[in-house]
């Protein structure tokens with residue numbers, strides 16, 4: 001079930017205080033309308049009834065998709081370690097109580113950026129493994145290195161095509177295809193290694209996996 005509560009927010013423009021509904025827990029299987037509101041950010045947008053200006057309100061929340069067996073915690077960077085511990089504890093409790101290995105059946109992720117959250121939602125919806133996508137991103141980053149100063153790559157689906165959206169100098173400058181060949185090559189690479197980090201799967205994670213094992217597949 002989704003949870004919501006009302007908090008007081010102060011409009012940054014006119015400084016008046018108003019109520020705002022936050023959702024510390026979102027179950028998008030039971031409340032599918034909330035999913036679109038996460039993706040388009042309307043859930044984090046406060047419109048001041050006094051001055052009509054819009055401002056963002058961010059707060060930690062758990063995104064839960066029962067169909068895809070995915071839980072994604074969104075929080076501030078300094079809260080990551082706390083949420084890691086809390087998630088680990090609740091998984092261990094479930095193991096003791098119900099003899100359910102939640103790690104086996106579920107993917108738990110922690111993200112600190114809403115762009116990263118959207119990306120995880122899109123790639124899990126597409127049935128992809130985020131470990132493999134992060135490894136493939138490193139390869140694409142390496143290939144584009146001489147042409148662009150790449151800040152970040154984001155997975156995106158355009159109709160049937162898997163793409164990586166390229167962000168450079170604060171702007172999105174285009175897309176490159178995430179080919180089946182590249183994905184499959186890194187899928188094999190990942191399956192031969194595996195890894196124990198369950199929560200923070202990003203390019204840093206991918207870089208540390210590759211560092212341990214310098215042989216990378218060619219695609």
Ligand SMILES: [Zn+2]
Pocket residue numbers: 011012013014015016048049050051052053
């Ligand atoms: Zn206002």
